[in-house]
Amino acid sequence: MQNQTLIQYFHWYYNDQDNLWTKAKNEATSLSKMGFTSVWFPPAYKGSNGGYSIGYDTYDLYDLGEFDQKNSIHTKYGSKDEYIAAINALHEYKINVLADVVFNHKAGGDELEKIEVRKVNPEDRNEFISDVMEIEAWTKFTFPGRQGKYSEFIWDHQCFSGVDWAQDLNETAIFAIQNEYGEGWEKVPSDELGNYDYLMFDDIEFRNQAVKEELKRWGKWYYETCKMDGFRLDAVKHISTEFVIEWIDELKKACDRDFLIISENWNIVDVEELEHYIEITGGRTQLFDSLLHHNFYLASTAGQEYDLDKIFDNTLVQKRPELAITFVDNHDSQPLQALESFIDFWFRPLAYALILLREQGIPCVFFTDVYGANYEDDGKCVELVALPELPKLLKARQYLAYGEQHDYLDHNNCIGWTREGDEEHPNSGIAVLMSNGEEGFKAMEMGKSFSGKTFVDSLEKRQEEVLIDENGFGEFFCNAGSVSVWVLKVQ
Numbered sequence: 001m002q003n004q005t006l007i008q009y010f011h012w013y014y015n016d017q018d019n020l021w022t023k024a025k026n027e028a029t030s031l032s033k034m035g036f037t038s039v040w041f042p043p044a045y046k047g048s049n050g051g052y053s054i055g056y057d058t059y060d061l062y063d064l065g066e067f068d069q070k071n072s073i074h075t076k077y078g079s080k081d082e083y084i085a086a087i088n089a090l091h092e093y094k095i096n097v098l099a100d101v102v103f104n105h106k107a108g109g110d111e112l113e114k115i116e117v118r119k120v121n122p123e124d125r126n127e128f129i130s131d132v133m134e135i136e137a138w139t140k141f142t143f144p145g146r147q148g149k150y151s152e153f154i155w156d157h158q159c160f161s162g163v164d165w166a167q168d169l170n171e172t173a174i175f176a177i178q179n180e181y182g183e184g185w186e187k188v189p190s191d192e193l194g195n196y197d198y199l200m201f202d203d204i205e206f207r208n209q210a211v212k213e214e215l216k217r218w219g220k221w222y223y224e225t226c227k228m229d230g231f232r233l234d235a236v237k238h239i240s241t242e243f244v245i246e247w248i249d250e251l252k253k254a255c256d257r258d259f260l261i262i263s264e265n266w267n268i269v270d271v272e273e274l275e276h277y278i279e280i281t282g283g284r285t286q287l288f289d290s291l292l293h294h295n296f297y298l299a300s301t302a303g304q305e306y307d308l309d310k311i312f313d314n315t316l317v318q319k320r321p322e323l324a325i326t327f328v329d330n331h332d333s334q335p336l337q338a339l340e341s342f343i344d345f346w347f348r349p350l351a352y353a354l355i356l357l358r359e360q361g362i363p364c365v366f367f368t369d370v371y372g373a374n375y376e377d378d379g380k381c382v383e384l385v386a387l388p389e390l391p392k393l394l395k396a397r398q399y400l401a402y403g404e405q406h407d408y409l410d411h412n413n414c415i416g417w418t419r420e421g422d423e424e425h426p427n428s429g430i431a432v433l434m435s436n437g438e439e440g441f442k443a444m445e446m447g448k449s450f451s452g453k454t455f456v457d458s459l460e461k462r463q464e465e466v467l468i469d470e471n472g473f474g475e476f477f478c479n480a481g482s483v484s485v486w487v488l489k490v491q
Helices: 020-026 028-034 080-092 209-226 241-255 271-280 290-305 348-356 367-371 390-399
Strands: 006-008 038-040 058-060 096-101 111-121 124-128 133-140 160-166 171-177 202-204 230-233 260-263 286-288 324-327 362-366 373-377 380-384 405-408 414-419 430-435 440-445 454-457 473-478 482-488
Touching (some): 133 171, 209 241, 271 286, 348 390, 348 430, 390 482, 414 473
Parallel strands (some): 260 286
Antiparallel strands (some): 111 133, 111 171, 160 171, 160 202, 414 430, 440 473
16 A cells, blocks of 8 residues: 655645646646645635635635635636546546635625624633623625525524624724623633634634534535545634534535544644544544644754754654644745744755654645745745755655664654565665764664665765665665665665
8 A cells, every 4th residue: 555645735825827726637647646645725615805815714615616706706726617627637546635624714794793792802712801792793694696506504693603803893803792602602622812712703603503504514515516535624723622523423424435534733832732632532533743843843943953853752643643644834834924934944855754754644745845936925025945855755655665664763963764665565665864963874774684785865965875784784874964765776
């Protein structure tokens, strides 16, 4: 069986000549050859800013670029037909498609409603700082461009627990809607800021049974329409866990499919929070290992002062590798974003070796590391270049990174590991050595089956050859601040 490898097929500022769905369709062959087994697409439905929306300001879940709403028919990424065509093209190459699901909030309401609210302290959402007051808010969603096609459900203030804009007061604040479900927030996994139910826009009220049933109906419609293979759930720390469990279980039952579900619970402090989410959801979802990303960021900025042998400390891939989705960067951490923590370029090859060539976790590659990117925001220009080492690292994962793993995470500045290979993958087996300080060397075990065989650095950083001795060991090398991936020499 081939190693699973995901690609996040977008970045926040995607601006290529081809729309994203067309690009993905045209790149299906190339993605397959690179070894990708799954593609994660951005939100495919209409956002509040129509054809300019990145997708996380969800307006209409049923509008996949089909209706004239929010001043456009197509989304930023293309039309509904182009989206489905991209999925079909990827399926032809046995590449799975993950759809991005944004359930926490809606934006761009169609009509104002007069609603009763109380202001809350933004630093402690459980503390009210006003009496009950009436405001006008954009909490009614009628979707006039769709006119009831696919669903006649109308969203109003009873479908939301909070808003951040009072139209009549021309005021931004966090307002808790006083509805039949209570004056405060619902229970969510995160207790940051007292209660982190509210994140942005119109916060969806999951205590409303009609809302939950509508979102379950939508999930089934979405699958029946597009035939995706899994879902990435956005911002789950802000969403009722009870609803997430219900939605996953019902969708799998109704569609008779064991979907790959990946949840985004951004946390760079304590792995126990991610372990707790796994516990309360019964292990139903994979989780992005944001803690490993944070370790990469710290390592890339600290240079040789960072202890490489601790790179996996306090990470999900260390604690629950079977549920960890590892990544180097994503759309939230890329330059000019609110959570910017982009890994320095010198460390990116090391970071990718750490997620692509080890046994633990399923890696997710970032779009810009394959294609590069040029963009600007707020007067600042950014150029991200494709990572030169990535194609060879992907090939090593696809064909060689199999078999028993021997770890040598035993030095502050120079670490490595080997994989013994297996019978299913001819010539498989690798040795990886990296340093964040001076050039390094380390004796590592490949196994006696490799005795007398020669290894070379597939990244061509080192020119010497390594001969495996009669005990199955070889002495491997790497340059300063670099990584080498040693593979069997082709005779």
